[in-house]
Amino acid sequence: MADSTGKFGVGGLHHLGIPNRRQFFQLGAGAAAGWTLSGTAFAQTERPSTPPDKPRGQVIAALSQEPTVFHPLMPGIEVDQGIWWQVFSPLWFIDPDGKFVPDLAREVPTVENGGLSADGLTWKIKLRSDVKWHDGTAFTADDVKFSLDLINNPDFRVRNRVGHSLVKDITVVAPDEIHWRMEAPYSPYMSILSLTFIVPKHILEKVSDPNSSPFHNAPVGTGPFRWGERVPGDHIQVNAYAGYHGKGPYVERVVFKYIPSLTVLYTQFRTGQVDYTGLQGILPNFVQEAKTLKASKIFVSSTSSVEHIAPNLEFGPFADHAVREALYLAINKQAIIDALNYGLPTQTESFVPQEAWSFQQGLPQHKYDPAKANALLDAAGWARGSGGVREKGGVKLEFTNSTTSGNAVREQTQQLLIQDWHAIGASMRVNNMPAAVIWGDFWQQSKFNSVIVGVNFMLGSDPDVTPRFGSGAIPAKGGRGYNTYQYQSAEADRLLADGARQFDLEQRKKTYGDLQKLIRNDLAILPLFQGFIAEGVKEGLQGFRPNINTSTNCWNIREWYWA
């Protein structure tokens, strides 16, 4: 992996000053994906000392979901990304400090280094010339072109084409240089590319069906580990790639062990059978005990996911802002955090993670105030009717709340909510469903009244939330996106359009700050807390670094080693 961090190290705004338009892609598009870390989240993070000269030992990483999608451009979930990070490489990635770090690219393109035109429409990417695919073939600009073309191939079952669809006129200038034109300036694309893995042209151009080939189950990449074996339902093994172009890898092999039950997963960590507890990590109720375990370390870190109550804004009572505000005031959020989540998560009022550069400080803070909630509803004309349930104009203040059945913490949260809201004359009933059901049409087509859900609102790590809150992104109304809340606001649309066009980081920060204020005041969502993950690492295993900019903390296993 490349040492340099490019020219737009965005460790924090205090490093940046106030950038001008020219500096946008140095800071803006780059920093659009960058975070300014508070530092507290990583207080426990170890600093690697001295990695071994040669890969040594193995790491058994336990995952509660089974990775099954190994083509990194196809629809996959977070756990699949854990494999992609080992086998493939992006052009650049974002490190935990929010800096773009070149990987397959020689440098991160900026206006200053000529990689980007001032209007953001022309991109010129210089690539490393010392990279080889795991089968020994040289990596070239043709692979990058092929990957981008494949994404836009209508026959290919690609995950999505957000940003990529704007890429036109891709030109391979030299084996180590590629240019393209953007149909329109789109600042989040830098962030999107940091999570886009490049696939090998020389293998995939030969397959008759881009959706199915031996590559799909034995991928060949340029990453730090080469594909080893997969025992379906059990484990996946990747082996150190000696020809890797960056730092590491420092372990001989990584075994991703699939353990579906989080309780069993924790037990196996406790008994020393696994070295690291991956996606979903350790259940909150085990964290305190886990911290007392010998020969292991527990890392509790923030995630980009925001746990919230999603109201369907087109559903009767929720269309009334006073109702949403009263419901929000009546939630004993601290009890949910302390009693049900063991005090691990932090309160939030925004859809933007608190570590992000775009996070807006000073949003109105939630206060548990049932008396005020009652007064608000009284003033809004919601009078108590039979059974103490309020009603207005023949509409009762009663609704269902849904979440994934079997998620114990969320189910307990629902019980607290029932009590909290009953106190202000709102009647909530539980209507839970299995994951495969709730996240289908029920969620996508806004068939719910309200849902408890954790969502990563960021686009990659950019705060452009057009697909989440844009008026044209409501699937139930034929929109393109996932605005299942059915939130519609002309002001939000304006801010979103401005944000995607702006080139100045401070301008962008203000735009997305205004958007956060708007969403908070409108209560388009009722935020509960920012997500967190507790992960266990066996004593002696060095190099683990949580990275809120990626979907999985398996992002840098190449840097892990046994002390």
Next chain:
Amino acid sequence: MARYVLNRLAQAAMLLVIVSAIGFALLHLAPGGPLSQFAASAQMTQEDLDRVSKQLGLDRPLPIQYLDWFVRMLRGDWGKSYRDGEAVLSVISSHLGATLELMVTATIIAVLLGCWIGISGALRRYSLFDSLATVGAMIALSIPTFWFGLVTIYVFSVTLGWLPAGNRETVGDGSFLDLLHHLIAPAMVLGLVETAMWGRFMRSSMLEVINQDYIRTARAKGMPEWRILTVHALRNALLPMITVAGLQFPTLLGGALVAETVFTWPGMGRLFLDSIGYRDYPVVMGILMFSAIMVLIGSLIADILYAVVDPRIRVG
């Protein structure tokens, strides 16, 4: 005999068609779909989901999908997993070995131990041993496999540290002893219920036989007791157990599903559970058909064996 077998085969084929149609309809009519797992992620919009759904042919009418699947299945193409693109038969076969390993070991434990307990109980009816065996069997049949599995892990893995807390093998080891070490706990858990069932059936069967006139006659003729038991009683008492064995497959598979989940055993049961969760239609249908075929084959073999040893069955 040939006509009898053909008749049973025709019935089995008919049953398979019915099972496939009902299974397919129920699976597809259940809400959600194979793309639901992506719906909650920030990566895919409804438009993306619709596009992928069309590419997978999921937007076609259900009867068309069923006919297409059925015709291809008859040709030996059981489809490809939506999750990893592997051929269904390959997915099933990659999990089959682990399940068979578990089921065969549990069955061996159950048959040997269950028959011994059953026979001993029958011969010493209402003795302390028989009473303890009866109470023990009732407890074993009442204990949820999941709970028993967790207790086993807690006692033997967490507390005593004697057995691994799960998995089929230690990564990188895979020796026979290592496999055996990992097999003990799940086989013990799965075998417990089976042992109880075999014990109860064996006891009843044995009791029925030893009260028959021909046993009394043998005793009256002065035949040694061991010979009466082994030659006359046991052989006849084992006959009904053929049926029990033939019908054990679904029970075993159900038990394996739980044991595999608790012990992270990479077998068919867990594959089935995972595939249902992901609405991986081709794999679920594949496992359903495979299980149905196995059950029918087991039942058929039991019927044929019974007909072989007892010609009255064929006449009836």
